[in-house]
Amino acid sequence: MSTCHAFKSNDEALTMQRSNAWQPSATMDVLRQRAALLAAIREFFAARDVLEVDTPLLGQFAVTDVHLDNLRTQISGAAQPYFLQTSPEYAMKRLLSAGSGSIYQLGKVFRDDELSSRHNPEFTMLEWYRLDFTAAQLMQEINELMQYVSDAPAAVSISYQQLFIDQLGVDPLADDAVGQLRDALSSYSSLADLVHREDDRDLLLDLAMATVIEPQLNPKQPTFVTHYPVSQAALAQVNPEDPRTALRFELFYGGLELANGYQELTDAGEQQLRFERDNQRRNSSGKLKAVPDVRLLAALEQGLPDCSGVALGVDRLLMVLLNQSEIEKVLPFAIDRA
Amino acid sequence: MANYSTNEFKAGLKIMQDGEPCAIVENEMVKPGKGQAFNRVKIRKLISGKVVEKTFKSGDSVEGADVMDVDLAYLYNDGEFWHFMNNETFEQIAADEKAVGDAVKWLVEQDTCTITLWDGNPITVAPPNFVELEITETDPGLKGDTAGTGGKPATLITGAVVRVPLFVQIGEVIKVDTRTGEYVSRVQK
Numbered sequence: 001m002s003t004c005h006a007f008k009s010n011d012e013a014l015t016m017q018r019s020n021a022w023q024p025s026a027t028m029d030v031l032r033q034r035a036a037l038l039a040a041i042r043e044f045f046a047a048r049d050v051l052e053v054d055t056p057l058l059g060q061f062a063v064t065d066v067h068l069d070n071l072r073t074q075i076s077g078a079a080q081p082y083f084l085q086t087s088p089e090y091a092m093k094r095l096l097s098a099g100s101g102s103i104y105q106l107g108k109v110f111r112d113d114e115l116s117s118r119h120n121p122e123f124t125m126l127e128w129y130r131l132d133f134t135a136a137q138l139m140q141e142i143n144e145l146m147q148y149v150s151d152a153p154a155a156v157s158i159s160y161q162q163l164f165i166d167q168l169g170v171d172p173l174a175d176d177a178v179g180q181l182r183d184a185l186s187s188y189s190s191l192a193d194l195v196h197r198e199d200d201r202d203l204l205l206d207l208a209m210a211t212v213i214e215p216q217l218n219p220k221q222p223t224f225v226t227h228y229p230v231s232q233a234a235l236a237q238v239n240p241e242d243p244r245t246a247l248r249f250e251l252f253y254g255g256l257e258l259a260n261g262y263q264e265l266t267d268a269g270e271q272q273l274r275f276e277r278d279n280q281r282r283n284s285s286g287k288l289k290a291v292p293d294v295r296l297l298a299a300l301e302q303g304l305p306d307c308s309g310v311a312l313g314v315d316r317l318l319m320v321l322l323n324q325s326e327i328e329k330v331l332p333f334a335i336d337r338a
Numbered sequence: 339m340a341n342y343s344t345n346e347f348k349a350g351l352k353i354m355q356d357g358e359p360c361a362i363v364e365n366e367m368v369k370p371g372k373g374q375a376f377n378r379v380k381i382r383k384l385i386s387g388k389v390v391e392k393t394f395k396s397g398d399s400v401e402g403a404d405v406m407d408v409d410l411a412y413l414y415n416d417g418e419f420w421h422f423m424n425n426e427t428f429e430q431i432a433a434d435e436k437a438v439g440d441a442v443k444w445l446v447e448q449d450t451c452t453i454t455l456w457d458g459n460p461i462t463v464a465p466p467n468f469v470e471l472e473i474t475e476t477d478p479g480l481k482g483d484t485a486g487t488g489g490k491p492a493t494l495i496t497g498a499v500v501r502v503p504l505f506v507q508i509g510e511v512i513k514v515d516t517r518t519g520e521y522v523s524r525v526q527k
Contacts, residue, residue: 067369113375194376198395214370
């Protein structure tokens with residue numbers, strides 16, 4: 001565990017202002033490797049005829065995800081606030097519905113309340129959508145991208161359920177998953193107090209994933225975790241073979257969560273329901289409701305083609321490739337120098 | 339005492355945990371991209387000195403601890419309590435054996451110590467980094483050893499035992515680093 005030091009104490013901050021805060025967070029060598037990575041990603045997609053797009057970062061609609069928060073801003077003369085996008089997903093899906101074909105976006109996104117040695121509130125995301133790809137086909141393409149930009153070994157896959165059974169002896173899909181999770185997690189002294197206070201299944205699953213399971217994944221082995229519980233489907237299709245799970249996957253490598261992907265939900269009615277469910281959960285956890293993006297819903301009604309999509313954290317990929325444990329070491333200027 | 343939200347957590351913040359005032363040593367957020375964020379926190383319990391790890395749901399609040407450090411001059415020990423005084427206000431505070439702990443062997447009258455108060459009561463006493471104490475007992479040793487190699491144990495007036503160079507004799511005053519318990523130098527009287 002390393003200390004979060006993106007924001008320094010006042011004394012440190014003053015010292016920095018006098019001395020070296022104007023200087024980059026990363027070395028010039030790292031910045032050259034960063035540029036090479038961005039160039040290699042564009043080459044990879046150009047060779048596959050995937051169209052680069054750059055959708056707006058300022059949008060009228062915020063994300064409804066319970067655990068994501070947009071930064072909010074105001075444009076002079078505009079009646080409503082604008083939101084810095086947490087991912088280009090909604091706008092990219094509108095392009096897909098308008099007939100763009102397969103597309104990718106490589107650019108900045110913003111998230112409030114995310115600051116640590118592995119989080120910067122502004123970061124670079126690679127997000128792409130492949131028409132007629134299943135989740136499995138998209139994972140294969142992610143693997144090929146990883147091979148193209150690094151000497152990473154081929155990724156392995158394990159289901160979310162199997163991973164929890166192997167690492168924690170808990171079946172996350174069982175009817176008594178909450179009891180199993182509380183029993184297993186309360187044996188960790190650093191978690192026991194929290195586990196004692198909480199009985200929400202998704203919270204306990206997230207706690208187990210972030211503090212017990214993720215740290216045990218082999219950092220030298222890119223690993224896809226597939227078939228997340230349907231309660232964590234986000235914008236993924238429900239798995240037709242086991243409706244307790246969704247066609248959602250994540251990629252872990254180098255001790256970091258690198259990518260999150262879906263075989264995309266295309267049903268406008270179901271999307272509307274998920275927006276409403278998200279907002280109920282936001283409400284009960286004391287957060288502001290997000291106005292559902294009606295333009296995304298209209299696009300889905302028009303028809304989102306069958307596709308799979310994934311978002312990959314480019315700064316984190318660079319951290320793994322360059323063996324850096326702090327995100328600021330791969331950014332031109334981290335938030336404390338922005 | 340005010341409550342603190344996890345997003346106010348930082349090293350040095352004093353919070354209550356397990357009924358004991360604690361200082362945050364390290365704070366790190368972990369968060370599955372689409373999931374709940376947590377703060378993993380290393381805290382030092384200020385009475386027992388134990389360092390433990392705790393995990394909080396980000397956004398939760400924790401009770402703050404009314405803990406402050408004050409610099410006070412050591413006066414005397416009455417057999418049960420050690421008495422300290424604020425040299426500006428002349429206000430006195432008595433610390434018990436539990437609060438004084440290991441600092442007892444470094445207490446020199448009129449030296450300024452840092453006393454940690456919880457709800458106004460002393461819970462720990464930290465001596466100055468360097469103290470000067472007289473040697474009451476040590477082996478006469480060999481004359482002529484000036485390199486300071488080898489060394490020998492010496493008992494100080496407070497009962498502390500430190501290793502000193504062979505040439506240092508009974509009755510001399512030496513300077514000791516209280517953080518390591520090591521001899522620094524002789525002091526000219």
